[in-house]
Structures are given as structure tokens and as C-alpha cells.
Amino acid sequence: MNSEKMEGEERKEEEEEEEKMKKFYVLIENIRATRMLWQTAPPSKRQKRESLLWKPSFEWEDFSQAVMSSSNVGDGGKSKGKEKEEGTERGVDLSLGL
16 A cells, blocks of 8 residues: 555656656747747848947037137136125035035
8 A cells, every 4th residue: 555655646747747857848949939039030031139229419509508608717717797695605515415
């Protein structure tokens, strides 16, 4: 009785192993088929990775506003007009306070 039970468990394990092996070989075949499709596909149909990247392009007009605002700077690097008010300068505070 005990040997029959062990034999049944071994058979069950073998069947499970065979099922796993079959699934594995099916996956391998799918991978091979997919690789062959990619190798034989014309390159024009594939989407190039480079085309997905954003490549910025700049025109001189993009910087014209910056050039015009910097032309207001007079002698000694001080801006024309009233820049300092109550001891503070116009600009961006770059201090990193924690």
C-alpha cells in the first residue's frame, strides 16, 4: 500500500516535470520565431530608437529677448533704472537654505 502511494506521487511529479518542460520548449520556440520575424522585417517598418528621442532645435529668435534685456546693462555691469530697492537686488536667490 505504501509503495503504491509513493509510486503514485512519483508519477505525479514526473508528469508535472514533463508539463513544465513542454511549456519551456514552447517558450523557446516562441522566442526563436519572434527573433526570426525581427531579423527578416524590413528596417523601414521598425521604429528607430533615435526617432523617439526629443532633439531640441533653437533659432536666433529664441534668444532675442535675452539679448535685448542684457542690452539695458550700462557701465560697470549695473542696470539702468532703479534696480536696488531697500538693499535687495533684482534676480534669482540662489542660496540653498535648509
